[in-house]
Amino acid sequence: MINAKRENIMEQTVIETDFKKLDLIKRGKVRDIYDLGDRLLMVATDRISAFDVIMPDPVPGKGKILTQISLFWFEIMKSLLPHHVISSDVDNFPDICKPYTEILRHRSMLVKKAEPLPVECVVRGYISGSGWKDYQETGSICGIKLPKGLKESDKLPEPLFTPSTKEELGFHDVNIDFDTVVTKIGETLADNVRTISLAIYKKGAELANERGIIIADTKFEFGLFENNLILIDEVLTPDSSRFWPGESYKPGGVQKSFDKQYVRDYLISINWNKKPPGPRLPKYIITNTRDKYLEALNQLTAASHAL
Numbered sequence: 001m002i003n004a005k006r007e008n009i010m011e012q013t014v015i016e017t018d019f020k021k022l023d024l025i026k027r028g029k030v031r032d033i034y035d036l037g038d039r040l041l042m043v044a045t046d047r048i049s050a051f052d053v054i055m056p057d058p059v060p061g062k063g064k065i066l067t068q069i070s071l072f073w074f075e076i077m078k079s080l081l082p083h084h085v086i087s088s089d090v091d092n093f094p095d096i097c098k099p100y101t102e103i104l105r106h107r108s109m110l111v112k113k114a115e116p117l118p119v120e121c122v123v124r125g126y127i128s129g130s131g132w133k134d135y136q137e138t139g140s141i142c143g144i145k146l147p148k149g150l151k152e153s154d155k156l157p158e159p160l161f162t163p164s165t166k167e168e169l170g171f172h173d174v175n176i177d178f179d180t181v182v183t184k185i186g187e188t189l190a191d192n193v194r195t196i197s198l199a200i201y202k203k204g205a206e207l208a209n210e211r212g213i214i215i216a217d218t219k220f221e222f223g224l225f226e227n228n229l230i231l232i233d234e235v236l237t238p239d240s241s242r243f244w245p246g247e248s249y250k251p252g253g254v255q256k257s258f259d260k261q262y263v264r265d266y267l268i269s270i271n272w273n274k275k276p277p278g279p280r281l282p283k284y285i286i287t288n289t290r291d292k293y294l295e296a297l298n299q300l301t302a303a304s305h306a307l
Contacts, residue, residue, distance in 0.1 A: 013060040014045045014107065019100050029054055030063065030239060036094060039086060043108045050264050055278040059286055063107040065293045066237045072301050073204060073235035080203065081196050083231040084111040084223065114223030114232050119181050120164040120173055121193050123201035126216040127154050128242060130175060131162060143177035151252045159201055161194045192229055193222055204236045211299055213258065214249055216242035238293050258296035262289055
């Protein structure tokens with residue numbers, strides 16, 4: 001693991017990659033993905049999105065932080081489910097990647113070519129965000145009835161599998177019920193992803209809690225590789241999850257966070273309409289966001305090696 005010191009993180013900011021010798025097949029909210037034939041090269045940039053819109057200002061070093069957190073969790077979760085990572089050591093990447101070694105270092109993974117499932121596998125251990133909004137309106141989340149009288153940020157009696165659609169860039173994911181997941185991918189696979197999503201969340205939440213972080217909710221992505229289910233994309237990062245400091249947790253309102261909720265809260269405060277283009281972010285928002293991500297990385301991983 002790494003000791004993510006601020007000066008090392010800031011050495012290089014990558015807004016997007018343009019590797020002329022490689023075949024770019026997708027540019028997502030954060031990751032640029034290249035086709036290497038029998039494998040994919042996944043590169044985490046420093047872009048940050050909120051409300052499904054990419055902001056014009058990057059967060060320096062964010063891609064490195066996200067990659068290191070994901071690698072930490074992939075290793076921990078491999079006893080529950082295989083993952084897509086082949087290597088994160090750039091010195092072992094194919095020769096065609098060599099000209100881009102310094103850009104790729106610490107922010108890239110060589111991964112298996114899996115067929116992604118067309119659903120976002122969301123797990124909620126606490127009631128917040130869109131789940132809190134749904135509960136206020138219906139008393140349920142994704143069709144799952146909940147006890148009356150819950151407060152915002154309350155811990156749920158049991159973690160819930162609350163899936164959503166997986167929309168293209170610029171469109172909002174939509175919460176769906178389990179029956180819709182069955183329609184999309186079949187009953188057996190739907191049961192499998194629900195079971196493994198809950199298992200991964202519970203294992204991750206327990207470890208994070210021991211290190212002072214509450215994982216309020218998160219989303220996973222899965223794919224099929226050689227007809228077997230595997231874990232792909234990113235795992236339990238501040239981009240895909242709500243991370244709350246355990247020491248300041250108090251149900252009944254919005255919590256302090258280690259994640260990009262800080263950026264969302266700023267955007268809400270300026271009454272942005274949540275449509276492209278995103279507004280410029282003040283320097284203090286960028287700096288504080290980076291520091292929150294760094295704190296999450298170092299607290300989770302007890303990092304010991306410099307970037």
